[in-house]
Each structure stands twice: as C-alpha cells, then as structure tokens.
Amino acid sequence: MELTSREFWALIHGILLGGAFLVAFTGGLAGFYSLRPEYVTEAGVVERTRRLVLGTGAMAALTWLTVVVGTWIVYPWYREDIPESPRSQLLANPDTDGWHTFAMEWKEHVAWIAPMLATAAFVIAAYYGRDLIRHQPARRIAMTLFVGAFAVAAIAGVLGALITKKAPVT
C-alpha cells in the first residue's frame, strides 16, 4: 500500500489543502457572520477579530497554494502528450471527452478567481481590524467575497474530484 509521487501531490492538492481550506472557510464565515454589534461585546470584538483575520488570511494563503500546486505540479501530469495521460484517455472516448472539454477546461481557469476573492476578503478584514464591526457594508462585502471564493473553489474541487474518479493522475 503506497502512493506514487504523482498520487501524493494530487492528494496534497485535493485533500490536504482542500480540507484545511474547508476548516478555514467554516471559521472565517462564522467570524464574519457573527461580527455584529448586537452579538458581541467590546471585549469580544478584539478576540473575534483576531480569529477572523487569521482565518481569512489562512484561507487566502491556502487558496493560492492550492491553485499553484494544481497548475504547476499536478496539471502537467494530467495534460502530458502521451496516450496514458488522463487528458488523452478522456479525449479518446466520446463518452468521456466532456470531462476534459467541459469540466477540466472550466476548472483549470475558474479556480484562479478564488484566491483573488479570498485575498480581497482578508485585506478588508485586516484593514479595518477591530473596527470592521463598525463598517457593516464592508463586513457584508467581505463576507460575500469570502463565500464567493468558497463557491468558486468548490466548483473546481468537485470537478477535480469527478475527473480524478474518471481518469486519475497516476
């Protein structure tokens, strides 16, 4: 029972970074949602804001890391110009070519929007810091960006998982 180097990196890309990303998202979303004057005291704002900035920063960093590892390490193996590559295998069969032409083509591009959205959410949280609670429009914008980053990453992640099921990188 062992993993090849390629399977190891696919695991890092999809499971390890993806899992950590989910944890950071959950914490960040709870932080954004609850950062309202009626929910927290002055003392609570300091603690929650620190956690929020850390959570959004972690999510932004993880999203950048995920797309860089995906594009520069895993993707070249997927698209190798050999008959055994996942791309070649998918395109060789009319029943599976949509997994490349639709799913992979969409995933590989749209995924890069997620880290920009996550970075913007982090920057807003870090810029206002403990005063974010007093700038509710900015808080709502940051939360929308944060959820948008997650939605985009989820599209890429789910498509990636399905493509891997059809034609894994080995």
Add this chain to the structure above:
Amino acid sequence: MSEPARPAATSADTAPATVAREAIDQPNGPVAAVLLATGIGSLVLAILVVWAQASESFGTSLAYSDRVGPLSGKTIWAVVAFLVSWAGLHAVLRRRDVNLRTVWLVTLVLLALGLLGTFSPFFELFAPEE
C-alpha cells in the same frame, strides 16, 4: 472547593460594541482598491482565456512553460493584473473616501464577466471552425 476569584467585568467589556467606542474614520479607498483589483484580475483572466481560444497562435504565445501550456501565461498575467492594479489603485485611493456601493457594483460586473469568460461552454464559442 471554591472557585478562584475573577476580576469583575468592566462596563467596557460587556457593553455592546457600538456603544463603547466611536467609529474611527478610516478612508475606504484601500478597500475599493482591492475590490476593483479583484474584478480587474478576473476580467483579464477571462479576456486571455477567450483570446487564446479564438487564436491558436496567441494561445501558443502564452505557453511560457511547456509542461503547463497556455494556462501558465493566462494565470501569470491575470495575477500580474491583479497585483499591479491593486498597487496602483491603492496608491491613488489610499487616503480617499469613495462611494463603496458603486465600487462594489462595478466589481460585481467585472467578476461576472470574469466568471462568464472562464466558463468553458462560453469561451469555446470563440474557437475557430475546424
């Protein structure tokens, strides 16, 4: 066993957050800068994706890495557009207050175009006839 004595909470600790401190006037220009940069980065990515689909020679010119192919150039330039526009807009807007609602609407339009341009059924419409 008795619990150790805790210091009594001060009124500042327990008061609702809005009451205890006045809002500090921070200009929202830096927020506007990162929002617009996000939209610009997404739009540049979409333009490059569509352009590379429409012109094979342009797509090939973006293949800075043989292993990654045209995706390397598309993503590098999108990130450059994001970072450079962020830096430029931040320098211009950092001490200004802008209409955040308008900036947000513009950002949403740019993001929508970015998402549309990176949607495979859309950009494949621009592929040359075979």
